[in-house]
Structure formats: structure tokens, C-alpha cells
Amino acid sequence: MYGLLVILGVVTLVFFLFNILPGDPARMMLGQRADAESIEIINRDLGRDRPMGVQFLNYLNDLMPLSLHNNSDEHDYFYLDDAKYAPYKQIVRAGSTSLILKKPYLRRSYQSKRKVSDILASAFPQTAILALTAMAFALIVGLILGILSAQFVGSWFDKAALFLSTLGMSLPSFFAAILVAWLFAYVLADVTHLNMFGNLYTVDDYGTGEYLDLKNLILPALTLGIRPLATLTTLTKNSMLETLSQDYIRTARAKGMSFRRVVMKHALRNALNPVVTSVSGWLASLLAGAVFVEYVFDWKGMGVVIVDGLEKYDFPVVMGTILFICILLVLINIITDIVYALLDPRIRLQ
Numbered sequence: 001m002y003g004l005l006v007i008l009g010v011v012t013l014v015f016f017l018f019n020i021l022p023g024d025p026a027r028m029m030l031g032q033r034a035d036a037e038s039i040e041i042i043n044r045d046l047g048r049d050r051p052m053g054v055q056f057l058n059y060l061n062d063l064m065p066l067s068l069h070n071n072s073d074e075h076d077y078f079y080l081d082d083a084k085y086a087p088y089k090q091i092v093r094a095g096s097t098s099l100i101l102k103k104p105y106l107r108r109s110y111q112s113k114r115k116v117s118d119i120l121a122s123a124f125p126q127t128a129i130l131a132l133t134a135m136a137f138a139l140i141v142g143l144i145l146g147i148l149s150a151q152f153v154g155s156w157f158d159k160a161a162l163f164l165s166t167l168g169m170s171l172p173s174f175f176a177a178i179l180v181a182w183l184f185a186y187v188l189a190d191v192t193h194l195n196m197f198g199n200l201y202t203v204d205d206y207g208t209g210e211y212l213d214l215k216n217l218i219l220p221a222l223t224l225g226i227r228p229l230a231t232l233t234t235l236t237k238n239s240m241l242e243t244l245s246q247d248y249i250r251t252a253r254a255k256g257m258s259f260r261r262v263v264m265k266h267a268l269r270n271a272l273n274p275v276v277t278s279v280s281g282w283l284a285s286l287l288a289g290a291v292f293v294e295y296v297f298d299w300k301g302m303g304v305v306i307v308d309g310l311e312k313y314d315f316p317v318v319m320g321t322i323l324f325i326c327i328l329l330v331l332i333n334i335i336t337d338i339v340y341a342l343l344d345p346r347i348r349l350q
Contacts, residue, residue: 003330003331003333003334006326006330007323007326007327007330010322010323010326011059011060011063011323012056014319014322014323015055015056015059015319016052016056018315018318018319019052019055019315025042025046025048025110025313025314025315026038026039026042026043026046026048027039046110059107062104062105062106062107063104063105063106063323064104065101065102065103065104066091066099066100066101067099067100067102068097068098068099068100069097069098069100070096070097088100088101088102089101089102103117105117106120106316106319106320106323106324107316107320108316109309109314109316109317110312110313110314110315110316110317111312111314116316116317116320116321117320119305119317119320120302120305120320120321120324123300123301123302123304123305124301124302124324126199126200126299126300126301126302127287127290127294127301127302127303128287129200129217130217130220130221130224130286130290130293130294130299130301131224131283131286131287131290132283133217133221133225134220134221134222134223134224134225134228134286135225135228135279135282135283135286137221137222137225137229138225138226138228138229138232138282139228139232139279141229141233142228142229142230142231142232142233142235142236143232143236143275145161145233145236145237146161146232146233146234146235146236146237146239146240147236147237147240147263147268148161149161149162149233149236149237150236150237150240150241150244151259151263153237153241158237161233161237162234164230164233165230165231165233165234166230167230168226168227168229168230169227169230169231171226171227173223173224173227173292173293174292174293174296176223176226176227177220177223177292177293177296177297178296180219180222180223181196181219181223181296181297184219185219193215194215194216194218194219195215195216196219196297197297197298198213198215198216198297198298198299199213199216199298199299199300200212200213200214200216200217200299201213202216216297216299219297220290220293220294220297220299223293223296223297224286224290224293227282228278228279228282228285228286231278231282232275232278232279232282235274235275235278236271236275239271239272239273239274239275240263240267240268240271242271243267243270243271244262244263244267246270248266249262249266249267252266273340276336276339276340277336280332280333280335280336280339283332284325284328284329284332284333287302287325287328287329290302290303291303291304291306291307295307302321302324302325305317305321306318306321306322309321
């Protein structure tokens, strides 16, 4: 229920924010052919000629799985405008109004006329692969560096890891993306053989179709994983040091258990709770904040979709993408709570 309230708040904020921004989507769609009559027709077709409150209720009606439809209005701006493209089920009919069961409808792009859900379906897998790869890289390397730093605290290795962590947390994403692209895909291109720009699938030069090109994933994933790597390294080290100072750890060591076994069997599991919190937060941030990295490396994900939508005043695309990211964030938080209970039996879900 808390997640649903969060989503409702985001929907309300995003709708009113993008509907009070300067700029006319109808004028952007018509370009040089724009005149007052054509603009009025486009706005009426988009439902933008109605009062703001009515537009908001219509938008909520489109998003809800259970929604109302005016059967007598041919220009009803509800979901059934697209009934021929998507199935629905009529539950109750009372006069000219029907209660229907349907998929949430994010409307259509002002520019391409494609359904926003179709645009997200093609862009999200690219962003998800990039974010999950970056997070896996940051988690694996961060845990290793954090455990070693805790084991050799005060050594040159610990100081070097602390320096790199501070540097990684200080680098803005757009600067890190430009720096990594320039260094590994331009200066060291003859050694790395990596491309500065590219997508997960590359068109074959001989016209035989697309093929999977995983090397294009290396640089954007490395860039996107720098900041969470720095955070996870420091967090793992501090959590391990706190856990290793507990009485049960000293008891295990006093019984002759090796340090490696103590770390892997007892300390690491109990030190993972703050790491899980950080991973869940960072994963949501990577899904939402890969805009600059995707733009620099021309990675065709949700970041590029958001930038293009803002440039073209394509509000349904931007609003749908933000709402989709919000839902992902809520789901990730719920999964995090479940993982907490699995890692720590003392936690009880109420």
C-alpha cells in the first residue's frame, strides 16, 4: 500500500509538472506548418483542450487496470481509442458507460505515434542489461576489495583502495563517461579494440542482419559501475570491521577456526545487510540515472529515450518512462525487504 501511494504521488507530480511547462506539443508536431486552426485540432485530438482536472482524471483512467469508458463518445480520450491494438474485457455496462479490465495504457508518442509501452519495451532491456552488468561488476569487485581492506587494514592496499574509492565517488557520471571513452576507445584503441559508440546489437557490414556485440557493453558498464564500486568497497570494509569485532567472531577464532572460514561462514553474511541496502539503492539509481552514460556511448536505452522526449516535447514518452522507473524502484525496495529477512532471521516482516 505504501508503494501504491508513492506511485500515485509520482503520477500526480509528473502530470502537473509536464502540463505546466512552457512549450506546445502541437506546435512541435506541426513544425513550420503550424497555424491556429491546426494547433487547435491537434490539441483537441490529444485531449489538451479540456480542463486540467479532467485531463488528470483521464490520465489516471488510462493508467488504472480497472477504468471507465464512455461508449457514446467517439472521441473519448480513454484507453479504448486503442482498442483495436490491445485487448480489453468489459465487466459492467451502465447506460453509456462501461467498466473495463485492461492493461495500463501509457498513451502514444506525440512524434512517432508509437505506443509508449512499445518504446519502453524496446529500450528497457538495453538499460537493464547495462545496469545489471555494471552492478554485478561493482558488487563482485567491491566485495573483494572491501574484504581484503578489512583483513589488511592500515596496509598500503587498504590506503590504495580508500584513495580509489574516494576518487570514484567524486567523479560525475558524464565526466567519467567522456574520460573512459577517450582513454580506452581513442588513445588505447589499438590495444583495447573497443568502440567509442555502439549498441548491444550491431548491424553486419555485409547486410546479413544484426549480431550480438558484447564488447560495446564493456566501457559503458565500467563507467556506470565506478561510483557504486567505490561505495560498496568502503561500505563492505566498514561493515566487516564492525562484524569482526563482535564476541562471537572472537570466540570462533579462539576455537581455532581459520580466518578465511570465519569471514566466509560468519562475518560476511552478517555484514551484508548494509551492502544489500546500498545495492538496492544503487541498482534503482543505475536504472534511472544512466542518462549521461547512455548518451555519451550512444547506448539505445531509456536514457536516450528521456533525452529525445525532452528535446521534442514528447511528454507522454517522458512521463511514461519516469512512471516506469518509479514502479521499478518500488519493486526493488520490496525485494530488498524480502532479502533482509532471508539474510537476518531476526528481521520479521510485519
